Amino acid sequence: MSTSSFKYEKANRSLMERLFEPPAIGKMSPVAKVVAYGLLAFWSLFVIFPIYWVVITAFKDAAAVNQGPFYIPFVDFQPNLNAWRIHLSDPNCDLYAIGRQFVLLAYNSFAFIISPIVDIGAMEPQICRVYHAFTNSLVIGIASTALCVTVGSMAAYALARIQYKPKFGNAAIFVLLTLVMIAATSYAGIPWYVSSAVALALFFLMARAFGKHFKSTLGNGDILFWIISQRILPPIVVIIPIYMMFQAVGLLDTHLALIIVYAVANLPIVVWLMHDFFASLPVELEESAQLDGASRFGIFWDIVLPLTRPGLAATTLLTLILNWNEYLFAVFLSTARAQTMPIMVAAKNAGEKGILWWEMCAIIVVMIIPVIIMAIFLQRFIARGVLLGAVKG
């Protein structure tokens, strides 16, 4: 036995080697361990502390906030429910009102389907603003998520399985007619409904007449890129025209306006994520179902969607959270009746007495609790690399 092999025997290692070299493959050296856990602990603190501070501030009163920092409830300061009471014991807001809000929640989520134009918020005077905003956020968030995931996953599935060949020329005609229609409406004062109807009719006529002669076609990849690239569009570019559009049809400050706008804003994400799931499904399952006599919608509903359930759940949760947190569109499109939680929070900033931190924190806590619960669920899917596939592709 040569002496050199001895050096690597465990017992013969020097102190430095023991500190810096891993004891075995797949383990960490003691020093690396200390550094790693140190960094992780530091980052955990950095992540938790702002949340912790918001939560304890929600249980402080004006004095506890203004007289300098107090860190630990019951030790430094006496937590109280003042901030919550201001919301809960709003003179108009009793238990009965809360109950009614929940009935309204159910009604709201259903009423906009029947008659989106009838404004639900107007039916209830400004009572219990927090409940009102919470309800709005919930209704708008869920409805727009449902719309977005339905429309988005259908498009994503179609792009993964059906060959489309739109003509380049038709797209060019559409753009041209849109520009003419906008110019006519803005500068020549033609009513928007007249110009848009004429433009639409002209488009179908021209596409019908010239469509056959256009040679160059676009493919599925182009459509997919076109949809996904809409995410690059900064919301501020479209928000003023959208404001004007909703004003024109009298839908400003309604749930429906926000539902549609949120759905469109998140459509690229849904299409992008879901396309990847659909494309990775074995195509034989669908062919088999096709031979067995199922229709395309039947196959989509009965075979494809159940198989992409994890991806669908992750996408839905992500969309829901994005909708819940959205601020810019809500600022423009909702003033009172369709006011959502973020607007409610921001409104606490505008008071004359400076920021009422404790009241604001109470609302923020209400806002982030559902999200944290959802995040923990969502994390399960993301841990499986669900989002990774899309990023890679």
Add this chain to the structure above:
Amino acid sequence: MASTAGVPVTFDNIAKSFGPVRVLEELSLKVAPGEFLVLLGASGSGKTTALRILAGLETATSGRILIGDREVTEVLPKYRDVSMVFQSYALYPHKTVAENIGFPLKVRKVPKDQQEAAIRDAAAQVQIDQLLDRYPRQLSGGQRQRVALARAMVRRPSVFLMDEPLSNLDAKLRGHMRAELKHMQSTLGTTTIYVTHDQIEAMTLAHRVAILEKGVLQQLDTPARIYNDPANLFVAQFIGSPPMNVVHGSLENASFITRSGRVEVPVSGRIDKAILGARPEDCGVVPAGQGHLGAEIYTVELIGDHTLVTVKAGEDLLTVKAPKDFSGTTGENIGITFSKDQLFVFDAASGARVR
């Protein structure tokens, strides 16, 4: 026994191109009612494309498809009344065995009680009636195969299509399922078109075999005739295990001449570049100096009931089926004999059989 006459299927000049690539040249063949027809070919021969065109999963570039006397070229897959077993079985993983089998009936809105009866019936036929509540992931390969079969036959289609259904099974199970498949088909009497690259499956299962290569139909005949009377060199070499031996040489009158000897053949003519074909079992090993050709032993493999002797005659390697007690060493000189009636001669340039 519910044995009834099946439905004929006709491919009428079916051709298919994917862009510039031609995968199927004008294919015309008629499948008789109740026939078990095997499409045999290597990968890329166009056999699966032909099947998928019949199923309606691909559209033909030109030509017509008839099922019975109905033209279905433009008909959607679901109205063609065919069912298909896929290589991967294509079982729906989120449905139970019963739901899988019942799916074709469910989408056709067959009444519930009839569905259940049909499912139980089909499951019984393939002996999986104990597994109806399981999910596909809980089944073995053979059981999944049976579920796929049951799903294909539950709605009693006019035609069964099978795309290499046995290739995912291990060798032993494959032999067993082959026998069951053949029995089932003859019991039901449904016209069946079966795609495979495995010549043993083709020979054992088929009433008739259609051999495809590079999108062209090479020969359509019964297994025995294909084996004993191949139409061309490709078919001759594709069928048979170990494959047919070929010797390069020339044909003069009724004898085939190579550098290592001269063989009398049952055909006559004059071809400068010809190929002689002989099946291993139609060759014999004799001491050096005797026989038709002189050769040198390359390897000797004992199979069990016989010995395979590979010999080198000129540039050609020949496999000879010798008795199991044959002994010889590598490099030893020996002679090869052929039985004259079982020899085939092909034109080396075109591969066509010289008759």
Add this chain to the structure above:
Amino acid sequence: MTSTTTYQPGNSPAGLFKARSWGEWVDHHSRTFFIAPAVVLILIFAIFPTFYSIVFALSRVRFRATGLQFRFVWFDNFIAQFTGNEQAHFLGRLTGMSFVGWIFALAMTALAIWWLYRSWQNRTHWIFLVGRLISAAMFIFIGWILALTLLSGNPWGTMMTTLFYVIVGCSIQFVIGTGLAFLCSQPISGKNFFRVLFFIPLMITPLGVGYAFKMVLDITKGPLQPLWDAIGLQDWAWSTDAWAARWFVILGDSWQWIPFIFIVMLAALENVSRDQVEAAQVDGASSVQIFREITWPQIVPVAVTVILIRMIEAFKIVDLPNIMTSGGPGIATESMTLHSYFLWRANDMGSSAAVAYLLLILTVVVCASFFNYVVLGQLRRAK
């Protein structure tokens, strides 16, 4: 074998289909129905408004009792941003260039022109050459503005602030996020706990993040007040110093977005082929070598893609500067979205739309350049 009584061939259930029904009609046109809703929604609520925005940007808009009145003014709104009275707001104060500024600007210009010359020599297709020309022009423009403002001691405008958030913010977030992901991919216990914990900030409303950081970093009442006292900053405020305020915003933004980089990079790291790493370990490679030679090349395609996604979102930044600093001090932390929003509130719709359009152009050019020259190259190399 039991005999089947229900079905006979020829009487098969396929015959039960009614070929002409409403459901059949829908199925026949399903290829349209599947994609039409998404396309129509995007056309109406993304494409149409984008075009409509041009009208706003090219007009002077007035409110009238009958509605909006547009007066076509060509590119006046855009010219105002670059040379007119809005110049200081959008680009910064451009008075006099310092020596360092000249050197920097000329160096950037030379670099861009050299790059274009190289592409020309390599016989790049003319379409790509036009693309490169646009990228180079944007690069030179940004270089000159940087030289005229920061390097010449002048305050810069909202365009550079936005770019600062994007470039500096993304860099910091990528480095820390990847570092954390690397830590969590090591054999440590409690991996799942850290994963969930580090993920949470991404899900919290940006508004909440803004207010939380405003509270936590408050000089007089925040939890770090003893620290500020100790280093003598008790009378100082974030809102007095432009750079402090910008870093203040970046801090909040990073707290929120590091989790995004973290979670994707962690998944990428865990996807790295175990076999290759083990083979390298057996070959005696150190962990640094393994990371550099095996892990990194495999995660680079994901890394550049995740940076691209982060960049796209970063250009839209508005909530945090609005809440944490209201764009102040002065316009020091104002992003272009916020700039446009303030103009809208001031009823200057034309300028608001013009700034928004400039943001769109900036975003598209920068992101498309990054996509074409970095992401595509890496994706191609990975294949």
